[in-house]
Amino acid sequence: MSRATPWLLVALCAPCAAWADWTVNLTQGVTDISREVYGLHMLIFWICVAIGVVVFGVMLWALIHHRKSRGAEAHNFHENVAVEITWTIIPFVILIAMAVPATATLVKMYDQSEAELDIQITGYQWKWRYQYLGEDIDFFSSLSTPQTQIGNEESKGEHYLLEVDNPLVIPTGKKVRFLVTANDVIHSWWVPDLAVKKDAIPGFINEIWTRVEEPGVFRGQCAELCGKDHGFMPIVVEAKSEADYQQWLAEMKQAKSSQAAAAEKTWTLAELMESGQQVYNRTCAACHGPDGGGLPGVFPALKNSPIALGDPAAHIDIVMNGKAGTAMQAFRDQLSAVELAAVVTYERNAFGNNTGDLINPADIAALKQ
Amino acid sequence: MSTLEQTAAAGELTEHHHGPASGIGRWLFTTNHKDIGTLYLWFSFIMFLTGGCMALMIRAELFQPGLQLIEPAFFNQMTTMHGLIMVFGAVMPAFVGLANWMVPMMVGAPDMALPRMNNWSFWILPFAFAMMISTLFMDGGAPNFGWTFYAPLSTTYAPPSVTFFIFAVHMMGISSIMGAINIIATILNLRAPGMTMMKLPLFVWTWLITAFLLIAVMPVLAGVVTMMLMDIHFGTSFFNAAGGGDPVLFQHVFWFFGHPEVYIMILPAFGIVSEIIPTFARKKLFGYASMVYATASIAFLSFIVWAHHMFTVGMPLVGEVFFMFSTMLIAVPTGVKVFNWIATMFRGSMTFETPMLFSLAFVVLFTIGGFSGLMLAIAPVDFQYHDTYFVVAHFHYVLVPGAIFAIMAATYYWIPKWTGRYYNETMGKVHFWLSFIGVNITFFPMHFIGLAGMPRRIPDYALQFADFNAVASVGAFIFGFSQLIFLYNVISCIRSGKKASSEVWEGSHGLEWTLPSPAPYHSFTEPPVVK
Ligand code: HEM
Ligand SMILES: [Cu+2]
Numbered sequence: 001m002s003r004a005t006p007w008l009l010v011a012l013c014a015p016c017a018a019w020a021d022w023t024v025n026l027t028q029g030v031t032d033i034s035r036e037v038y039g040l041h042m043l044i045f046w047i048c049v050a051i052g053v054v055v056f057g058v059m060l061w062a063l064i065h066h067r068k069s070r071g072a073e074a075h076n077f078h079e080n081v082a083v084e085i086t087w088t089i090i091p092f093v094i095l096i097a098m099a100v101p102a103t104a105t106l107v108k109m110y111d112q113s114e115a116e117l118d119i120q121i122t123g124y125q126w127k128w129r130y131q132y133l134g135e136d137i138d139f140f141s142s143l144s145t146p147q148t149q150i151g152n153e154e155s156k157g158e159h160y161l162l163e164v165d166n167p168l169v170i171p172t173g174k175k176v177r178f179l180v181t182a183n184d185v186i187h188s189w190w191v192p193d194l195a196v197k198k199d200a201i202p203g204f205i206n207e208i209w210t211r212v213e214e215p216g217v218f219r220g221q222c223a224e225l226c227g228k229d230h231g232f233m234p235i236v237v238e239a240k241s242e243a244d245y246q247q248w249l250a251e252m253k254q255a256k257s258s259q260a261a262a263a264e265k266t267w268t269l270a271e272l273m274e275s276g277q278q279v280y281n282r283t284c285a286a287c288h289g290p291d292g293g294g295l296p297g298v299f300p301a302l303k304n305s306p307i308a309l310g311d312p313a314a315h316i317d318i319v320m321n322g323k324a325g326t327a328m329q330a331f332r333d334q335l336s337a338v339e340l341a342a343v344v345t346y347e348r349n350a351f352g353n354n355t356g357d358l359i360n361p362a363d364i365a366a367l368k369q
Numbered sequence: 370m371s372t373l374e375q376t377a378a379a380g381e382l383t384e385h386h387h388g389p390a391s392g393i394g395r396w397l398f399t400t401n402h403k404d405i406g407t408l409y410l411w412f413s414f415i416m417f418l419t420g421g422c423m424a425l426m427i428r429a430e431l432f433q434p435g436l437q438l439i440e441p442a443f444f445n446q447m448t449t450m451h452g453l454i455m456v457f458g459a460v461m462p463a464f465v466g467l468a469n470w471m472v473p474m475m476v477g478a479p480d481m482a483l484p485r486m487n488n489w490s491f492w493i494l495p496f497a498f499a500m501m502i503s504t505l506f507m508d509g510g511a512p513n514f515g516w517t518f519y520a521p522l523s524t525t526y527a528p529p530s531v532t533f534f535i536f537a538v539h540m541m542g543i544s545s546i547m548g549a550i551n552i553i554a555t556i557l558n559l560r561a562p563g564m565t566m567m568k569l570p571l572f573v574w575t576w577l578i579t580a581f582l583l584i585a586v587m588p589v590l591a592g593v594v595t596m597m598l599m600d601i602h603f604g605t606s607f608f609n610a611a612g613g614g615d616p617v618l619f620q621h622v623f624w625f626f627g628h629p630e631v632y633i634m635i636l637p638a639f640g641i642v643s644e645i646i647p648t649f650a651r652k653k654l655f656g657y658a659s660m661v662y663a664t665a666s667i668a669f670l671s672f673i674v675w676a677h678h679m680f681t682v683g684m685p686l687v688g689e690v691f692f693m694f695s696t697m698l699i700a701v702p703t704g705v706k707v708f709n710w711i712a713t714m715f716r717g718s719m720t721f722e723t724p725m726l727f728s729l730a731f732v733v734l735f736t737i738g739g740f741s742g743l744m745l746a747i748a749p750v751d752f753q754y755h756d757t758y759f760v761v762a763h764f765h766y767v768l769v770p771g772a773i774f775a776i777m778a779a780t781y782y783w784i785p786k787w788t789g790r791y792y793n794e795t796m797g798k799v800h801f802w803l804s805f806i807g808v809n810i811t812f813f814p815m816h817f818i819g820l821a822g823m824p825r826r827i828p829d830y831a832l833q834f835a836d837f838n839a840v841a842s843v844g845a846f847i848f849g850f851s852q853l854i855f856l857y858n859v860i861s862c863i864r865s866g867k868k869a870s871s872e873v874w875e876g877s878h879g880l881e882w883t884l885p886s887p888a889p890y891h892s893f894t895e896p897p898v899v900k
Contacts, residue, residue, distance in 0.1 A: 024817035024837070026753055041750045048740035056733060059711045063729070068651070068718040075716040078653040083712075084705070091704045095697045098747065103690055105749040110686045125526075150829060152435040160434065161831045180683075185522040186616055188681060188756060192822045197752045199682045201617060202521065203610020206683035223681075223756040223824045225515045227522060228442045231827030295442060297509025298528055327526050 027192050030218065030239075031210055034195035036105045044098055051094075112207050115177030117170070123180075123187030123200035123222065125327060126229035126286060129334070130168050133179075137252050140334050141166045142282065143232045147290075150232075162219040167236035171245040172212050180206045183329065185227060191220035191237055199224055212239040227327070229286050263337040263365040269345065269358045276346025279339045284347075287327065292351035299327065303351035312357050316344055320367065337365035388890055397492075400484035401890060402469045403787070408491050409466025410780070414856070416458030416498065417773075421849050423451040428811075428845040431838050436829055444828035445513035446505065452516025456634065457541045458498055460768065463776045464637040465490075465548045468576050471783060472552060474881040474888060475570045477561025477897045482554035490547035497540035504530035515826060517627065517678075520608035520619040524600045531601065535594045542587040549580035549587075556580075561880070563899035567661070570879055571654065574661050575640030578668045582629045582636070585672075589626040593619065617682050624675035632671045635735075635767060636664060638775030639706055642728045644879070645782050646710055649725035650717030651876035656709040663702035663709075670699045680751045689748045696746035700739065707736050722874070723797030727778035730770055730805050738766030741816065756826075759819025765812045769848075774804070777855065784859065785873040789887035790866025796858045803851035810844025 028038045066072045122129040127142035144165045148154040157163070170176045180189050182200035190197040193216075198208040212218075220235040240248060281290060287299040292308075294301035302308045307315050319340060322330035331340065341361040348355045389395045389404060399405060427447050430438045439447070469487065473480055481487050504511040509528030512518065523531060556569070556577045569577075596619075599605040606612025608619045639660075647654045654660065676684060676692040684692075710732050719725070741763040745751050754760060777800075785791050814837035819825075823834045830838065869886040880897055881888070 024821045026820045027822070037750055037753060040747060041744070041753070044744050044747055044750065048743060052736070052740065055707060055711065055736065059714065059729075059732065062711065062714045062717070063719065066650075066715065066717050066719055068720045072716075072718045074651040074718040076652070077716070078655050078657070078713075080656075084656055084659050084709075087708045088701060088705055091701050095700065099694060099697060102693065102747045102749055106686065106689060106693075109749055109752075110689075150436055152437065156434060156832060159831070161829060185526050186519055190756075190824070192753060195753055197681050197755060201610075201682065203616070204683070220822070221824050221827075225445070225519070225522065225756075225826045227513075227526060228445065230445075231441065231824075231829050295509075297507070298442070325525055 029193040029195050030212055030214065030216060031194055033105070033109060033210070034193060036108070037195040040102055040105060043101070047094060047098065051091075109208075112177060112209060114175060115209055116174040117176045118179060119168070119170070119176060120179045120181070120205075121168075121189050121200065123182035123184075123189065123226065123233075124329060124334075125184050125227050126222075126233040128168075128187075128189070128233065128235060129183075130166075135249065136256075137249065138333070139166050139252070141168060141236070143234055145232075147281075159219065161232065162221070162234045162236070164234055164236045167217070167238045169238045169240055169245060169248050170210075170212065171242050172215055172239045173242070175209055175211045177207060177209045180208060184327065186224050187222045187226045187233070188224035189220075189235060190223040191218050191235055193218040193220075194237070197223055215239050215241055215244070232286075259336045259338070260365070263341075263361040265361075267338070267341070267358075267361055269349070272342045272345040272358060273349060275338070276342035276344075277350070279335065279343040280346050280350070283331070283335065284343065292347070292353075302347050303353065305353075308347050308351075308353050309355060312344070312348070312359060315348065316340070316359065316364070316367070319344055320364075332368065337361045337368055340364045340368075398488065400480075400488050402473050402481045402484070402487065402892070403888070403890065405481075405487050405491050406466045406469030406471075407787075409462045409469060409494075412491070412494060413459050413463035413466060413776075416454050416462070418852070419502070420451050420454035420459055421852065423447045423454070425845060425849050427451065428842040430828055431830070432842040433839065434830055434832055434835050439828070441828045442510065442513065445515075445826070446511040448826055449512045449515055449518075450502070450505070453501065453512070454498070455768075456516060456630070457538075458494075460634045460772050460776070461541075461545060462494060464576075464579070464634075464772075465545075465552075467572075467637065467641070467776070467779050467783075468548075468552050470787060471881060472555055472573055472576060473559065474786075474884060474892045475573050475879060476556060476559060476564055477880050477893050477899065478555060478559035479891045479893050481551050482558055483551045486547050487551055490544045490551065493540050493544040497537045497544065500533050500540070501537035504528075504533050507533070517623060518597075519623075520597060520600070520616050524597050524608055527601070532598065535598050538594045539591055542591045545583050546587050549583035552576055552580045553584075561893065561896045561899050564880075567658065568899060570640075571643035571657070571660055571664075572637065572640035575636040575643075575664050578664050579633050579636045582633050582668055582671070586626040586629045586633075589622060590630075593622040593626065596622075617679070620679050620682060621676065624678045625672075627678065628675040629668075629671045631764070631767075632667060634772045636668070638731070638735075638772050639664060641775045641779045641782075642710060642731050645724050645728040645778055646713050646732075647878070648782075648874050648876045649722060649728075650714045650719050652713060652717035653878075654709070655712035655715075656705070659705055660709055663705045666702040667699060670695060670702070674699060677746060677748075677751070680748045681755050693746060693748040697743065700743050700746075703739050707732060707739070720875075722781075723792070723794060723801055724778045724782035726798065726801045726805075727774045727781065730801070731774045731778065734766055734770035734774070734808070738763055738771060741766065754819065756824055757819035758815045758823045758825055761825050762812050762815035762819055765815070769812065770805075770808050774808075777804075780855075780859070782874075783881070784862055785866075785869035786881060786884070786886050786888055788863050788866065789869055789885075790862050791869050792858050792862040792866055796854060800851055800854040800858060803854070804848055807844050807846075807848030807851055811841050811848055812844075814838075814840050814844075 026041050028035055118133040120131040127140050129140050131138045141164045144163045145161050149156045180198045180200045182202045187200040189200055194210045196208050196210050198206045216239050218237045222233040288294050288302050292303035320332040322328050338361045341359040341364045344359045348357045507530040512534045514523040596607040600607055606614040608614050608616050643654055674696045677696040745754055818834050818837045823830055871885045872882050
């Protein structure tokens, strides 16, 4: 509060003064498009300010001078066609002046040609999936802020709620095209610094592009209400120079093959339970609850549930393939074989479900083929 | 005028007494426009407080970053119910209540044209809202998909209570349509001799146009919720891409209703302000005819701008450009209105009683909302604003100091006519100033948070938004609690206010002020002659 109070006074007294210097204005961003958008924003803003000064100025003048307590007598005019036509036409002209540059920018934004890299972005409840077309790179990106910070048990980090486990990495200097879609409900992929916001709509693919010149990290959030954890699915984009980008690509491919190797090794129940718990808290707890209790009427409990206590094959099936027509997603592609095996094992043995079943990663790997 | 004579004759045959019936029956079975107006207004105020409590719950959670008071799932239910209750329960019924009270008196009629239907259109509402609010106690909770209920979040992924929500919306729609038919029938048929269309008070004009908007778009809303019902229970796929449907279709249909709907919530407010400013400026309204034409143009344009709510869904370029231009065009007739109000004040002889204060605040703050509307209309920039707090700031500026302030101004302005007594002026001014300050502290900072990048409808936020959120929450509590002053003022006015004359205000003009205060139970039993 103490820091905010002076701001507030300024805000109320002089909404227009020195706006551009405030960190609370729209970002200029890092692309040509975002700077153009910022320019349009400031242009329309100052036009509004100018109109406001004139209109409110006249009003204020009248409020001061034409009050009965000052002895003002009411005049008797109530029509003037010339004046009325003038103040219809002037705004019209201003609007046209505004519409021209706005349309020009819009046309540039819609120019999808000559993209050098295509990345498919898929919104899931409540994470993002990034697939690099033609590169065999495919990963999910979800919030990495610990639950303890959200629950106020621990102090909040610098990038509270704006940090993810796997950022989207793009090369600088290249026109990158995003193909945006969704798996369940509508989401919206928004990174203010790129001036890119596009709805992710299940069954449809929207296109949008960007070109970042300098390396950097840019943060955004899902902008379309998408259910319970809508506020917890941030976006982080890392722009890397071409060399760093190539290195990142190589590392990603490397990681993928070591993942495959991990599935071949033999896992103990304790090991699976340990990593299963991590996967569960990261991926499943949002709906089924950290204690497996679910959310009555919306998300079923796993504690004592017929699936978790019954046939392991059915359990594996619903986790891998989801349940159509419900919020239960298919995790086949979201999780590695080890993670799938671990989380199913965990669900069958945690929350008092002590079935003693151990699901073998190698079996899942076979199912995934 | 034959309808008028018939109504008057029927009144004489069936009712030999001229006062209201007594007991609860008076309210349950009433066909009197004043009683029904009163019912609407009290209902709306109760909904306003209910929706307000939800807003305060939201603002309390958002006071600081982190989750303190409510869970995200419940937070979404609160934002959804807040929006639905305020739109359909507070603002719309308040305007219908004002129309019930004032339209017959302003056109010189004894009552509304269709009094029995009038009773019915009110009494549906409490049931509709009881049903909707009861969803809070159901398994899975209340609707949690926002007042715009985009599919498939509101269909495939909705809590089971969505079915009750759909039926509640149907009932509200029926109520609104019947109310609108009644208002149109009254205005077109029950005008006093000499009351030509271009002599109608502006409140009556704006309501007439609003009523046509209602009749045009409430069926569209009913259609879209019925399609949802089909998708949820009968296996259709209107909005389900997997079945060949289209989630974007939902948004087109919804906003085809939704944008005219936002004008339904502001046109009667324009009418109210156009009544009040001339009274307290002691000067005729400037540009009466252009006000009527501007209202009609706004109503027309409101049908061709809907997709400005959908700039980010991936429309083709031409679509974007069309909706951008048409939306910008709305600023022209809106500007005309603002200029006319100011020209009315100019060289008037103004005094600043509470209704005037609320109206002046309306002119300024609504205009600020218009400015942000214009900014939002610029499609390439809207990509940055869309679904952020900037939009929240925009529509709260047009709806709270817009629609709500106008409703309050109307109440202060006409309550002496309704009750025969003045409200307490000092208390009215205190209420005004607290509301004015509270509203600005709440919603002005939202422009900043939105520009800085905070999405709307989130229960927790990044640290850079913290200061302004705290400020906004403080403002919300100031605004919320100052409404209790309003309540107290109204009650004490009814009970023990100073007696009012029939003119009530020094500068008042119009048929309603020729009736005694309080206005008789059957407004004009003899049609007045308008010269
Ligand atoms: C000059 C006149 C106006 C213009 C140009 C305008 C423009 C817009 C635009 C472009 C949006 C969409 C923003 C977005 O979602 O990105 C919007 C949202 C909205 N406007 Fe306006 N507007 C105007 C006046 C009004 C009035 C008079 C009202 C109601 C009294 C109103 C109520 C709303 C509401 C409720 C929303 C948000 C709906 C939602 O997404 O929940 N606007 N306006
Ligand atoms: Cu609109």
